[in-house]
Amino acid sequence: MNFVEKIRKQLQKSIEEALHKAQKAGDLNFENIPTPINLEVPREKQHGDFATNIAMIMAKSARMNPRMVAEKIVQHFDKGSxxxxxxxxxxxxINFTLDHSWLYEVLPAVQEQDAKYGASDIGAGKKVQVEFVSANPTGLLHMGNARGAALGDTLANLLNMAGYEVTKEFYINDAGNQIENFAKSLEARYLELLGQEVLFPEEGYHGQDVIDTMARLIEKDGDKYLQMDRELRRELLVKYALQEKLKGIATSLENFGVQYDIWFSEQSLHDEGAIEKTLEQLRQNGYIYENEGALWFKATAVGEEKDEVLVRSNGIPTYFAADIAYHKNKFDRQFDWVINIWGADHHGHVSRMKNAVKALGYDQDKLDIILMQLVRLLKGGEIVRMSKRTGQYITLDELVEEVGKDAARFFFVMRSAxxxxxxxLDLAKSQSAENPVYYVQYAHARICSILRTAQEAGYKVPETKTEQAPKYNLLTHPAELALLRKIVDLPDEVARAATAMEPHRMARYAQDLASxxxxFYTNCRVINDEEELRRARLLLVDDSRIVLRNVLNWMGLTAPERM
RNA sequence: GCGCCCGUAGCUCAGUGGAUAGAGCACUGGUCUCCGGAACCAGGUGCGCAAGUUCGAUUCUUGCCGGGCGCACCA
Structure with missing residues (x-):
């Protein structure tokens, strides 16, 4: 049960009734009531628990100044209990101050729902796909991929809690030019390692990992590819390297706490004729033409600045063609909502992709693309330049090793995309108060410590279902009420973070809750001699533990009991 | 040149068209006989600039300035 939503509905109904009564009494004149009636949570505590701006919205049509409209509403308002x-x-x-009792309902609810507390059903079981990272399998994962991984995985968790049916997917770019390029680089390294003098391809992959991969192949198979036909050799080298690379990528992501439901191969689209089918569909819809031996997408017909090549004059489809086929595949799988997380360097691709989806005849509004700005790395206060082509970048593995999974994930989720x-790097690594990760985790460890101490003294977290349930209304300290209020807000916050695709909200929530x-801890002694108060507070503490643990877990962080 | 993102406190960043714009860090001072001081409390500075829409704009629109990133028969 979402308590905030429940109260909102109740207040909205009461306001409507007041408006009708005022109209009947001839105090107020209006044609219709704007919906929904906006009820916000005021920033200032002294402005109450909820506030509405309805009087200001209606002032014009009611031909009355806003304060007067508000007065009339208040006059006819039935406060109830x-x-x-x-x-x-x-x-x-109009500011509403509620009786504290509405907050207390959450206390047993958190206990009952436990790991599910924070869930809602606003997703109504709709199928949503989140595609993220989708890094080239030709190299190692870098900081940008790490950001995408943290955001995508957290978003997927939040969508899941908000009642969506989520599929996490990694699109493997195992086709096209960069694979050609990769093949040449692999071959060059292979031959090099076997003592031959070769010219390294100019646009090749210079990273040490390519050399390592070939060294491992030699260890396994020796020089058996040496005398082979070049085409076949490259094919076999790529085959070996790709499976090794993908395994490495999967392992790195797993160490980062990310697991996918589906690994989708671009090559499979080529192999299964999906690209031809997609082109055919576009052709039927009138978006294809030929020019200078190439096949073009008439993007200008749907508002783009220029048309795009789908099949090159050499007969090979472009990445864009494959990507359109991939998106056709997504929509054919009946996803109600398709979310892609892309690096900002791909932003030029966004409207093209949406228009292609539209040209195929699908609803482009069902496709959302989160553009994630690039990551700059600071070390010792200096910016570390990263370059993938020259192989100079910090990998995800190195990041996890250096700062740890928890800190890394929190830092990425903390900021909006x-x-x-x-x-x-230094801040993420530091085990001090400067590091927000520790602040949040410390709160959890502290809670666990309190519960341990209480346990040792023979005080258990009270049952809520029986008649032994504590007297909730003993929780009246402002710090207790503020904490309760935050806990009550969780389902709303999760739903909002999920539907707005803004996982960073959860990081902020975690910090607020910890704070x-x-x-509360400073102001209210939990383990005290007043039994009823102690029991009520123990319950609040355990609820706080549950909420904090849930939020940390959704962000992919551990909730340590000691640290 | 065209397009996308960003510009909020000394720094890193939040902020649903609303009331007195927030957090962390940094700086200064304070709190603790006791459940974890990796804590709490207090202290002050700011919405890049200019128009427009609105009862009301940090938020929406436009223009300008500054930073980042794109604009291939690459991905």
Missing amino acids: LIQDLQVAGPGF DSHLDFD LFHS
């Missing part, structure tokens, strides 16, 4: 106070304030807000991220807990 829930609302303690309502007041007209500022330019015409569209902020240019400066990743401060409220620490404040």
Whole structure:
């Protein structure tokens, strides 16, 4: 149960009733009530628990100044037992102050729902696909991939909690030019390692990992590819290297806490004729033409600046053609919502892709592309330049080794996708108060410690289902109420972070919750001599533990019991 | 030149068209006889600039300035 939503509905209904009563009494004139009636949570605590701007919205049509409209609504408002106070304030807000009892309902609910607390059903079981990282299998994962991995995985978790049926997918670019290039690089390294003098391809992959891969192949198979026909040799080298690389990528991601449901091969689209079928569909819809031996997508017909090549004059389809086929495949799998997470360097591709989806006859609004700004690395206060082509970059494995999975993931999830991220290696690594990861995890460890101490003293977290349930209304300290309020907000926050595709909200929530807990801890002694108060507080503490643990887990972090 | 993202406190960043724009770090001072001081409390600075829409703009529109990234028969 989402308590905030429940209260909102209740208040909206009461406001509507007040409006009708006011109209009947001739105090207020209006044609219709704007929907939905906006109920926000005021920033200022003294402005109550909820506030509505309805009077300001209706002022014009009611031909009355906003404060007057608000006064009329208040006059005819039936407070009931829930609302303690309502007041007209500022330019015409109506502020509602509720009885604390509405917060207490969450206390047993968290215990019952446990790992599920925070879930909602606003996704209504809709199928959503999140495709992320999808790095080239020709190299190692870098910082940008790491950011995508953290964001994508967290988003998938949040969507899942919000009631969607989520599929996490990795698109493997195992076809096209870069594979050709990769083949040449592999071959050059292979021959080199066997003592031959070769010219390394100019646009080749210079990374040490390519050499390592070939060294391992030699260890396994020796020089048996040496005398082979060049075409066949390259094919076999690539085959070996790709499976090794993919395995490595999967392992790196797993160490980063990310597991996929589906690994989707681009090559399979070529092999299964999916690209031809896609082209055919585009042709039927009138978006294909030929020019200078190449096949073009008439993107200008759907508002693009220029047309795009789908099949080169040499007969090989472009990456774009394969990507369109991939998206056709996604929609044919009946996803209600398709989310891609791309690096900002691909932003030029976004509207093209959406228009291609439209040209195929699918609803382009079902495709969302999250553009993730690039990551800059700071070390010792200096920017570390990264270059993939020359092989000079920090890999995901190195990152995990150096700063740890938890810190790395938190740092990536902490920032919104569209902020240019400066990743401060030294800060992420530091085990000090400066590091926000520790602040949040410390709160969890502290909670566990309190519970341990209580346990040792013979005080258990009270049952909530029986008549032994604690007296919730003993929790009246502002710090207790603020903490409760935050806990009550969780389902809303999760739903919002999920539907708005903004996982960074969860990181902030975690920090806020930790902060409220620490404040509560300082102000309210949990293990005390007043039995009823102690039991109520123990329950609040355990609820805090559950919520904090849930949020940490969704972000892919551990919730340590000691640290 | 065209397009996308960003510009908020000294730094890194939040911020649903609303009331007095927030957090962490850094800086200064304070809190603890006790459940974990990796804690709590207090202290002050800021929405790049200019128009427009609106009862109301950090938020929406346009223009300009500054930074990043794109604009291949690469991916």
